[in-house]
Amino acid sequence: MSLYCAGSSYADGIIDYELFYEQAHQYMTASFVPDGFDCLRDSFLGPYRTEDNPLAVEQGRCFGSQEKGGNHCAVLSRAITLAPGESARLVWMLGEGGRQEAERIRQTYSDPAAVDAAKADLAAYWEDKLSRLQVQTPDADMNTMLNTWNLYQSEVNILFSRFASFIEVGGRTGLGYRDTAQDAMTIPHADPEHCRGRILQLMQGLTSTGYGLHLFDPAWFGPQPEKPAYKSPTVIPTPERASIVHGLEDACADDALWLVAAVAEYVRETGDLAFFDQVVGYADGGEGTVYEHLTRILDFSAEQVGAHGICKGLRADWNDCLNLGGGESAMVSFLHVWALGQFVDAARALGRTKDAGHYEAMRRAVADTCERELWDGSWYLRGITADGRKIGCQADTEGRVHLESNAWAVLSGAAAPERGRQAMDAVDRYLYTEYGLRLNAPSYTKPDDAIGFVTRVYPGVKENGSIFSHPNPWAWCAEAMLGRGSRAMKFYRALCPAAQNDKIEVRQSEPYSYCQFIMGPDHTAFGRARHPFMTGSGGWSYFAATRYLLGVRPQFGGLLIDPCIPADWPGFTVTRVWRGAVYKIEVQNPHRVEKGVASVRCNDQPVEGLIPPQPAGSINEVVAVLGAPAAAGEKEERGTMA
Numbered sequence: 001m002s003l004y005c006a007g008s009s010y011a012d013g014i015i016d017y018e019l020f021y022e023q024a025h026q027y028m029t030a031s032f033v034p035d036g037f038d039c040l041r042d043s044f045l046g047p048y049r050t051e052d053n054p055l056a057v058e059q060g061r062c063f064g065s066q067e068k069g070g071n072h073c074a075v076l077s078r079a080i081t082l083a084p085g086e087s088a089r090l091v092w093m094l095g096e097g098g099r100q101e102a103e104r105i106r107q108t109y110s111d112p113a114a115v116d117a118a119k120a121d122l123a124a125y126w127e128d129k130l131s132r133l134q135v136q137t138p139d140a141d142m143n144t145m146l147n148t149w150n151l152y153q154s155e156v157n158i159l160f161s162r163f164a165s166f167i168e169v170g171g172r173t174g175l176g177y178r179d180t181a182q183d184a185m186t187i188p189h190a191d192p193e194h195c196r197g198r199i200l201q202l203m204q205g206l207t208s209t210g211y212g213l214h215l216f217d218p219a220w221f222g223p224q225p226e227k228p229a230y231k232s233p234t235v236i237p238t239p240e241r242a243s244i245v246h247g248l249e250d251a252c253a254d255d256a257l258w259l260v261a262a263v264a265e266y267v268r269e270t271g272d273l274a275f276f277d278q279v280v281g282y283a284d285g286g287e288g289t290v291y292e293h294l295t296r297i298l299d300f301s302a303e304q305v306g307a308h309g310i311c312k313g314l315r316a317d318w319n320d321c322l323n324l325g326g327g328e329s330a331m332v333s334f335l336h337v338w339a340l341g342q343f344v345d346a347a348r349a350l351g352r353t354k355d356a357g358h359y360e361a362m363r364r365a366v367a368d369t370c371e372r373e374l375w376d377g378s379w380y381l382r383g384i385t386a387d388g389r390k391i392g393c394q395a396d397t398e399g400r401v402h403l404e405s406n407a408w409a410v411l412s413g414a415a416a417p418e419r420g421r422q423a424m425d426a427v428d429r430y431l432y433t434e435y436g437l438r439l440n441a442p443s444y445t446k447p448d449d450a451i452g453f454v455t456r457v458y459p460g461v462k463e464n465g466s467i468f469s470h471p472n473p474w475a476w477c478a479e480a481m482l483g484r485g486s487r488a489m490k491f492y493r494a495l496c497p498a499a500q501n502d503k504i505e506v507r508q509s510e511p512y513s514y515c516q517f518i519m520g521p522d523h524t525a526f527g528r529a530r531h532p533f534m535t536g537s538g539g540w541s542y543f544a545a546t547r548y549l550l551g552v553r554p555q556f557g558g559l560l561i562d563p564c565i566p567a568d569w570p571g572f573t574v575t576r577v578w579r580g581a582v583y584k585i586e587v588q589n590p591h592r593v594e595k596g597v598a599s600v601r602c603n604d605q606p607v608e609g610l611i612p613p614q615p616a617g618s619i620n621e622v623v624a625v626l627g628a629p630a631a632a633g634e635k636e637e638r639g640t641m642a
C-alpha cells in the first residue's frame with residue numbers, strides 16, 4: 001500500500017504517515033529524540049545525487065520534507081559527539097499502526113536488549129521456514145536463491161498478496177485472483193496455514209458459475225482472520241452480492257484454473273484430504289464443498305469455448321494485455337488440461353472413481369482439441385482472434401512466437417513428445433536472451449485491438465516482448481518434462497538474479513529478487529530489470545527449480561524423486577520436511593545423465609515408485625541414483641497424454 005506522508009509533529013519523536021484510509025498509518029520513531037527528519041527521498045538525496053552522497057548526510061542536517069504522494073523515505077537525524085573509542089547505539093524504528101502503536105513500540109524497543117531478543121526471534125522464525133527445504137547443488141547461485149531468497153520473496157507475496165503501488169495510493173486493495181492462487185500453490189511446505197487461508201478466501205471469491213472475481217476483498221464475505229491494513233469495507237449481505245459479480249465482461253479466463261492446482265498442492269503437501277469436503281460460500285450466494293467449487297471451475301472452462309473449441313480469452317488470460325474477448329486462448333485451454341489432470345489425481349486419491357473417469361475423459365478431449373487446432377507446424381499458436389485470425393503463427397511478422405502457449409503445451413501434458421520438443425526448440429531459438437526468455441517476439445509495433453492492449457505497449461517493455469520473469473520457470477518445467485536438463489539449466493541461469501551480479505550497471509536491480517520484467521532486445525534499455533519482489537516469479541522459480549529440476553515432488557500418496565539436471569552434475573542433496581518427517585535426499589549421478597532414476601533407497605530399503613510417507617518426527621535417509629530406470633512405468637500419479 002502506498003503512503004501519504006502526513007509528517008506530523010516530530011517533537012515527540014514519532015513521525016506518522018497517513019494512509020489513504022483513515023484507519024491506517026505507518027510511522028517512524030526512535031530510541032532518541034531526533035534533530036530532524038525527511039520523508040521525501042529527493043529532498044534527502046538532493047538534486048543530481050544518489051544514495052552514494054545524500055545531501056542531508058553531507059550537510060549533517062535533514063530538511064523536514066513531507067508531502068502527500070511522491071517517492072517517500074523515512075529518515076531521522078540526530079547529532080552525537082563521541083569521544084575516541086566511545087560507541088553509541090541508536091535504535092530507529094519503522095512500522096505500521098497509529099501513534100498509540102508507535103508509542104508502544106518505542107517504549108518496548110528503546111531497550112537494546114529487547115531489540116536483540118526480537119532479532120533472535122526473527123532469525124528463529126526464518127530458520128524454521130528455510131530449514132524445511134535446503135539444497136546443495138553444484139550451482140552456487142541456485143543454492144543462494146533456493147535456500148534463502150526465493151522463499152523470502154514468495155512469503156512476502158503470499159503475506160501481502162500484492163496491490164501495493166506508488167500509483168494507486170492505497171485505493172486499490174484486495175486479492176488478485178490468479179496471483180494469489182499461484183502464490184499459494186508454490187510454498188505450501190513453508191506456510192501451510194497461510195496458504196490454506198488464502199485458498200479459502202479465493203473459494204469465497206468464486207462465483208457459482210465457476211469464474212473468480214478478478215480483484216476482490218475477502219472482507220466482503222465476512223470477518224477475516226487478518227487485520228486489514230486499511231479501513232475494512234462493509235460485509236456485503238448475500239442478497240446484495242450481485243453488485244460485486246459483474247458478469248463475464250469482467251472475468252479473466254485463467255483466474256480460477258490456478259486454484260485447482262493450489263488446492264491439489266496444498267493437499268499433496270499436508271495429506272489433508274478432508275480439506276476437499278470443507279464447505280465454503282460462493283461469491284454470489286449459496287455454498288458448496290471445496291471439491292464442488294473445483295468442479296464448477298473445470299466445467300466453466302469446458303463451456304466457455306469459441307468457434308474452434310478452444311477456451312475463450314475473455315477479458316484476458318494470464319497475460320493481462322492479451323484481450324481476446326470472444327477470441328480463443330491457447331494458454332487457457334492448456335491450463336484447462338493441466339487443471340483437469342490435477343483434479344483427476346485428487347479424485348483418485350479420494351476414491352471418487354466416477355468423477356475421476358468423467359474428468360479424465362474431459363482432459364483427453366480438451367488435449368485432443370488443442371493438438372488439432374493449435375499446432376502450427378513448428379510451434380503452438382498463442383490464440384485465435386474473434387475474427388478468426390491465428391496469432392503466434394509462422395505467418396506473423398510480429399508476436400510470431402509466444403512463450404506461454406508453448407511452455408504450457410508441454411507442462412500441461414497435452415503436447416505429443418516430438419511436438420513438445422519442437423515447440424521448446426522454437427522457444428530457445430526465438431525467445432532466448434542472455435537475461436532470460438522473452439514473452440513473445442518480435443515485439444508488436446502496430447496497434448491491433450483484436451489482439452489486445454499488448455500491441456500498444458512499448459516494444460520490449462512488460463508484456464510486449466520483454467523478458468517477463470513469471471513465465472520463464474514454466475519453460476524450465478517444460479524442458480525438465482522433456483528430459484533436457486542442460487537446456488532447463490541454461491534457461492534457469494539466464495534469468496537468475498544472483499548470476500547477474502556482474503551486470504548490475506545494466507540490470508539496475510537487487511541480485512536477490514526476481515523482477516517482474518527485464519527490458520527486451522527491442523528496447524534501448526535491454527537488460528534493465530524492473531519491479532522487484534512483487535511478482536509471481538519468486539514462487540514459480542522456487543516451485544519449478546525444486547520440483548522439476550531437482551525433482552522432489554510431493555504426490556497424494558508419496559514423495560516422488562524425479563530430477564532433471566545438466567549431465568555434468570555429479571549429484572546434489574536436498575533436505576526436505578514433508579508431512580512432519582525429514583527426508584535427507586542424496587541424488588547421485590554416476591553415469592552423468594540428465595534424467596531417469598535407476599534406483600531409490602529409503603533408510604537402506606529399496607523403494608519402487610513413490611517414497612511412502614514416513615512417521616512424523618522421523619529423520620529419513622534417501623539415496624537416489626540416476627541412470628536407466630530399473631523398471632519401466634510412470635511413477636508420477638498423473639498420466640501423460642502421450
Ligand code: IFM
Nearest residue numbers: 178179318319320321463
Ligand atoms: O498475470 C499478470 C498478473 O496478474 C499481474 N501482473 C502482470 C501479469 C502478466 O500480465
